Structure formats: C-alpha cells, structure tokens
Amino acid sequence: MDTPEIAPEQIRYAEWLRWSGWFGLALLVGAFLVYVTGVLLPHVPVDELPRVWKLASSELAALAGGHAHWEWALLLHKGDMLSLLGIAVLSGCSALPLLAVTDIYLRRGDRLFAALCLLQVAVLVLAASGLVAVGH
Amino acid sequence: MLGSSTPVLAAAEVTGAEAPAAAIAWWIWPLGLFVVCFFLGIIAVPAGVGGGVLFVPLISGFFPFHLDYVRGAGLLVALSSALAAGPSLLRIGLANLRVGLPLALIASISSMLGALLGLALPDSIVRIALGVAILGIVAVMIMAGKTELPNVPASDRWAQVLGMHGVFIDGASGQAVHWRLHRTPQGLVLFFFIGILAGMFGLGAGWANVPALNLVMGAPLKVAAGSSSFILSLVDSSAAWIYLNNGAVLPVIAAPSVVGMMLGAKIGARLLSVLKASLIRQLVIAMLLFAGGRALMVGLGLGG
Numbered sequence: 001m002d003t004p005e006i007a008p009e010q011i012r013y014a015e016w017l018r019w020s021g022w023f024g025l026a027l028l029v030g031a032f033l034v035y036v037t038g039v040l041l042p043h044v045p046v047d048e049l050p051r052v053w054k055l056a057s058s059e060l061a062a063l064a065g066g067h068a069h070w071e072w073a074l075l076l077h078k079g080d081m082l083s084l085l086g087i088a089v090l091s092g093c094s095a096l097p098l099l100a101v102t103d104i105y106l107r108r109g110d111r112l113f114a115a116l117c118l119l120q121v122a123v124l125v126l127a128a129s130g131l132v133a134v135g136h
Numbered sequence: 137m138l139g140s141s142t143p144v145l146a147a148a149e150v151t152g153a154e155a156p157a158a159a160i161a162w163w164i165w166p167l168g169l170f171v172v173c174f175f176l177g178i179i180a181v182p183a184g185v186g187g188g189v190l191f192v193p194l195i196s197g198f199f200p201f202h203l204d205y206v207r208g209a210g211l212l213v214a215l216s217s218a219l220a221a222g223p224s225l226l227r228i229g230l231a232n233l234r235v236g237l238p239l240a241l242i243a244s245i246s247s248m249l250g251a252l253l254g255l256a257l258p259d260s261i262v263r264i265a266l267g268v269a270i271l272g273i274v275a276v277m278i279m280a281g282k283t284e285l286p287n288v289p290a291s292d293r294w295a296q297v298l299g300m301h302g303v304f305i306d307g308a309s310g311q312a313v314h315w316r317l318h319r320t321p322q323g324l325v326l327f328f329f330i331g332i333l334a335g336m337f338g339l340g341a342g343w344a345n346v347p348a349l350n351l352v353m354g355a356p357l358k359v360a361a362g363s364s365s366f367i368l369s370l371v372d373s374s375a376a377w378i379y380l381n382n383g384a385v386l387p388v389i390a391a392p393s394v395v396g397m398m399l400g401a402k403i404g405a406r407l408l409s410v411l412k413a414s415l416i417r418q419l420v421i422a423m424l425l426f427a428g429g430r431a432l433m434v435g436l437g438l439g440g
Contacts, residue, residue: 004229004302004303004304004305004312006226006227006228006229007233007234009233010226010227010229010232010233011226011227013226013233014222014223014224014226014227015223017219017222017223017226017369018223021219021220021222021223024219025216025219025220025394025398028390028391028394029391029395031387032387032391032392032395035387035388035391036163036166036388046162046163046388047162049162049165049386049388050160050162050165050200052386053165053200053201053202053205053386053388053389054200054201054202055202056202056204056259057202057204057205057208057255057379057382057383057384058255058382058383060383061382061383068381068382068383069381069383070381080386080387080388083387083390083391084380084385084387086387086391087212087376087380087385087387087390088377088380090212090215090216090219090376091212091215091373091376091377091380092373092377093219093373094369094370094373101233112297112298113233113234113237116237116238116241117237119241120237120240120241120244120370123241123244123245123248123374124244124370124373124374124377126248127244127248127373127374127375127377127378127381128377128381130381132248132252132378132381133252133378133381133382
C-alpha cells in the first residue's frame with residue numbers, strides 16, 4: 001500500500017495544537033470548577049446571574065465592568081474572571097503552532113507560507129488586542 | 137468597579153415576563169444547558185454538522201440568555217470541537233495546512249468583521265438575520281450534494297502557487313487517493329462570506345466550509361471535512377476574541393456548553409455505527425427549521 005508522507009510542518013502543527021488546545025480546555029474546566037464551587041468569590045454574585053445574562057454585553061459592561069477589554073485580566077482573583085482566562089487561552093492557542101511551523105517554512109525557503117502564518121498570527125493578535133471593539 | 141458583595145444590578149428592573157425565570161435557582165440554567173448540549177453533541181456527529189449551528193438557534197430560542205452571550209458561547213463550542221478533532225486529522229493527512237491556511241486567513245479577517253457587525257446591530261435585526269441564515273442552512277443541507285472524489289481536470293494558477301494538492305489513504309479501500317484543487321479565487325471569495333456569517337452569528341461554519349471545499353474547489357469529501365475543522369479552529373478564534381473583548385462571553389454559559397457538547401460528541405462518535413444517520417439528519421433539519429422559524433418570529437416581534 002502506498003503510504004503518503006505527511007509534511008513535517010503539518011505534524012509539528014498538529015502536536016503543538018494538541019497540547020495547547022488541551023491545556024486551554026483543562027484551564028477552562030478547572031477555572032470553571034473553581035468558580036462554581038465558590039473557592040474564589042466571583043465578580044458578579046451568582047444569585048444575580050439570572051438578571052445579568054439577560055442584558056446585552058454593552059449594558060453589562062456599563063453596569064458591572066470587568067468583562068470587556070482585558071479588564072478581566074486584573075480581576076483573576078475572582079472566580080468568574082479566572083474562567084475568562086481559560087477561554088482566552090483556548091481562543092489564542094492556535095498562535096503558538098503557527099509560529100512553530102513558520103520556522104520550517106522559512107528554512108525550506110517557502111516564504112509565501114511563512115508569511116501566511118505570520119499574517120494569521122497578526123490577525124489573532126489584532127483580534128485579541130481589544131483595538132477592534134464596538135458597542136451596541 | 138463593583139465588589140462581589142454589591143448587587144451589580146441593584147437598579148435594574150425585573151419585568152413581569154422576566155420574573156418566572158429569575159425565580160428559578162440560577163444553577164438550573166447552566167445545568168440545563170450542559171444537559172441540552174450533551175444531547176446536541178450526540179446528534180451533531182451522526183448528522184454531520186458542527187455543534188455551533190445547532191447551539192445558537194436552539195439556545196437563543198429556549199434559554200433566557202441574551203443573544204450576545206449565546207453567540208460568544210457558540211463560537212467557543214465550535215472552536216473546542218475543531219481543536220479536539222484538528223490534530224489527529226492533520227496527522228493522518230485528512231486536514232491540509234496548504235489548503236487551510238490561505239482560506240482561514242481570509243475567513244478570519246471577515247469573521248472579525250462579522251462579529252463586529254453582529255455586536256453592533258440591534259438584537260431584533262440579528263435575530264431576523266439569524267432566522268434567515270438558519271433557514272438558508274437548512275436549504276443548503278437539503279439541496280447541496282456531495283461528491284466523494286470530485287473530478288478536477290487541472291489546478292488553477294492560484295492552487296498551483298499555493299501547492300493545494302496532496303494524497304491521503306482512503307480507509308475504506310486502503311488506496312492512496314491523489315487530489316488537487318481548482319477554482320481557488322471563487323473559493324477565497326466564498327470563504328470571505330462564510331467568515332462573516334460565522335462571526336456574526338457564532339455558528340461555526342462547517343455546514344458551509346465542506347460544500348465550498350468539496351463542490352466548488354474540488355477537494356475530496358474527507359479532505360474537505362478535515363480541512364474545514366482546521367479552518368474553523370482559526371476562524372472561530374479570531375471571532376471569539378472580538379466577543380471576549382466586547383464582554384460577550386459569560387463563563388457560566390460558555391463552560392457548560394463546551395464541556396457538554398464535547399462529552400456528547402464523544403458519545404455520538406461511538407454511536408455512529410448504531411444510530412441511523414439519515415434519521416438523525418432529518419431530526420436535525422426539523423430542529424433547525426423550528427429554531428430558525430422561532431428566531432425569525434422573535435426578531436419580527438411575532439412571538440417568543
């Protein structure tokens with residue numbers, strides 16, 4: 001049987017994505033358990049959640065603060081904000097695998113795909129920066 | 137900034153319509169969300185759809201959460217599924233970096249635009265658009281055919297430059313299947329619009345990625361499905377950050393959804409050979425029709 005060879009950058013990307021993805025998921029689950037078990041006090045009291053989750057995100061940001069524009073990163077001692085760290089890691093975990101394979105593309109002289117990887121990282125960084133944001 | 141002991145919403149009014157939901161213990165809703173997502177995960181796999189496309193219309197229609205948080209959670213549900221499946225698909229060659237990267241870059245940029253648009257538009261407009269989009273997805277699911285191994289006589293210039301070709305082992309026949317793509321410019325344009333829809337509604341976009349790759353660009357069905365998962369992992373990441381930075385992600389909604397859907401999908405994958413896929417697919421289409429119709433009616437102020 002003809003066994004196709006998988007490109008080394010694809011193998012490296014898969015390995016890095018596997019580890020970063022599982023790390024993000026584990027962090028999300030762990031932080032959420034800390035939140036719901038009350039180990040850390042939440043920024044928004046849990047008994048107010050039924051009213052909070054009816055509000056538009058812009059209304060919640062105006063009333064409670066802490067949820068938008070990386071403000072949560074200053075409140076990681078609060079259970080709900082710590083959970084946002086897990087979500088942020090999950091949302092950013094593709095950046096490392098992209099950087100890891102850029103090196104392979106560059107060494108091979110494949111500047112087009114090295115540039116595509118770096119552009120994709122730049123898009124993720126722009127999205128994560130908070131520079132691109134709106135309200136209702 | 138308010139302390140944890142201060143009622144955050146002391147001034148917020150609870151209307152008569154909201155009172156019954158508020159009277160239920162808060163934890164009932166995330167628990168219910170976990171259970172519903174678990175079952176959605178079970179049926180999503182045999183139905184051949186991503187969890188996000190079921191999650192957003194159903195949860196926004198039947199749970200008391202604002203649409204902003206449902207879309208944010210929907211993106212994370214789709215992202216988690218893609219991250220879980222992506223590495224193994226890449227390792228066996230069913231997902232392809234050279235196919236996925238250019239398309240993901242275009243769709244990532246447009247998904248950010250879609251997310252911004254979705255968060256800026258009034259809720260009623262987004263609900264109407266969501267209802268129309270869901271009914272459109274049902275039409276795609278019913279009408280779009282599938283070609284296991286599309287005939288691609290020659291690659292276009294773009295596909296040649298980008299190296300969009302490869303080989304994979306077909307598990308059924310054990311044969312190596314060589315493939316190449318064509319119509320790359322049309323594919324790039326399609327993925328721009330797919331990204332907008334994914335970001336605007338938090339739907340994930342496997343329902344659109346696979347037909348675009350398979351029917352338009354000529355990727356074998358298995359490569360289309362595998363590469364779609366890789367593309368989703370990048371597109372949904374970009375859009376998820378926009379939701380996160382706009383405060384549209386609540387852990388109490390996102391975390392149970394992600395965990396429930398992933399556990400359900402694992403069960404669904406094991407039941408794949410037992411469940412009748414065509415029946416499940418019909419059930420999913422019926423659910424989407426119902427949820428899409430409901431979103432449309434709520435958006436138009438006709439019910440809900």
